[in-house]
Amino acid sequence: MGKFSSFVARRYLFSKKRHNAINIISIISVIGVALATTALVCTMSVFNGFQDLVSTLFTAFDPQLEVTPASGKFAKSNDPILEQIRKHPQVASATDCIEDNAMILVKGHPLVFQLKGVGDNYTESTDISDIIYVQEGVHGQFKLHSGEKDYGTPGIGLASTLGSINFDNPQPPEVYVPKKGKRIDIANPISSFNYGTLYASGVCFQVHQRKYDENYMLTSLKFAQRLFDQNGMISSLEICLKDGSTTSSVKKELRRLAGDRFVVRDRMEQQEDTFRIMNIEKMVAYLFLTFIVLVACFNIIGSVSMLIIDKREDVGTLRHLGATDRDISRVFLLEGRFIALLGAVIGVIVGVSLCYAQEYFGFIKIGNGDGNFIVEAYPVSVHLLDVLIVFITVCVVGFVSVWYPVRFLSKRLTSED
Incomplete structure (x- = not known):
């Protein structure tokens, strides 16, 4: 029925x-x-x-795959596991990166930001060139170093806080990082910091995310390693895959190589929160x-x-x-x-x-x-x-x-x- x-x-x-x-x-x-x-x-x-x-x-700022230490903040750049990852047949480019907090003085007031040092092949590992912004009336291009000069490229929000992306006029600012394991000497505070001069590249980047635009500045890997007292160390290895590669399958293979010493994450996992x-x-x-x-x-x-x-x-x-x-x-x-x-x-x-x-x-x-x-x-x-x-x-x-x-x-x- x-x-x-x-x-x-x-x-x-x-x-x-x-x-x-x-x-x-x-x-x-x-x-x-x-x-x-x-x-x-x-x-x-x-x-x-x-x-x-x-x-x-x-995706314009984050790499396709990112390899970071499973414990601690830094790892040796020449670690055998990282060398194997760099030589993987599906890896087109691998860029050494190191980042940590740094400080810059803006009109006499300290400003803490995230300083990220990247290798010379950074433009090959990410699409940073697609989000570069050039201020009207300022001539510049994305660069990390030239001769004795090291250059800084801030996010557009950080550049606004600094006053201009052309911040080497009239006086290039100095970037400060506390020395490892040393307390601040009240009598002579400057002796407790590593510092170096950054020149403006004349450009900034715009990700449309406050996390990056208002807090990040890119510079050369050597400058950042020297400032952080981490010569020969990196905090991440940013990877770009060859055309036709499947991110999920390559990620699985790299995780097998990394074992329990390194973490391999794709773009979605990098922004998990x-x-x-x-x-x-x-x-x-x-x-x-x-x-x-x-x-x-x-x-x-x-x-x-x-x-x-x-x-x-x-x-x-x-x-x-x-x-x-x-x-x-x-x-x-x-x-x-x-x-x-x-x-x-x-x-x-x-x-x-x-x-x-x-x-x-x-x-x-x-x-x-x-x-x-x-x-x-x-x-x-x-x-x-x-x-x-x-x-x-x-x-x-x-x-x-x-x-x-x-x-x-x-x-x-x-x-x-």
Whole structure:
């Protein structure tokens, strides 16, 4: 009798009721579930869009693969394991890097920032050339050293704090780093620091991330090693793979070579904290909107309850056709589930359509559209897995929410008859 119950439930769903209010409430129920589903699809897609946007911003500064010591901050540049990694057939370029905190005086006040020394082949390991910014009226290019001079290239936010990316005019600043294992001598503080002069390259970089733009400065590897008292040491090995290489497979091979002494991370893992926070925000939004779906399903209970009252006279007819009380209860239960399913289908279709429309036409702008943001419109990215999760969630919530109330009401109806 399962097909019979399903057939009757479908007839009840689309047929005209004796009281127009029931049709109206049924339509409202479908619309309510559809709107909640649309909100879920759009919200999940917007979070995906921001994640994709952030990942593209990081790729210009972060290497494809990064090798760092598993314990401690520094490792020997000529470590045998690192030499094997450099010679891996899929590695196109490997750049030695060292970074740590440093200090510079700005108008007499100390400014602590992250000084990163990189090898001469740094432009081969990263896409730094794609995010170089040249200030109008200043002639410069990205360079690390020339002759006796070492050059510094700050993030655009740090350059703004320094006053200009042309900070060698009139006097190049000196960069200070506390000497290892030495306390500050109050009588002669300068003796407790290593220091060196950095000249401006005339350019800065812009990643559109405060972590980098406001805190990082790039310079030559030798200058940073000398300043940190870490000659021959590095804090990371940044790797660019050959064209056609699969990052995941090469990462697996390099991890095997690195053993437990070094950690190999791809771009997503290098920004693990950022993406973890975004995933938590996405999950919270998902749970909140799922609760709204649950509230929308209460309309289904009201719609089916009125339908049960409206069809009291049909129960006797169904019994004469051979339907049992269980079949009759199943008819109204399926009625509620059909409403939830119809709302979920409509909501998914509308939600996906709106997302693609936003992706191609950018109807909803960020801010006033005056160009102060990285993108003019809210980014969206529709992921099939998220759409399936939303659809299943709405169906499960809808099915479960109507189960007890509908069975209770239908049993009362059959018992009274």
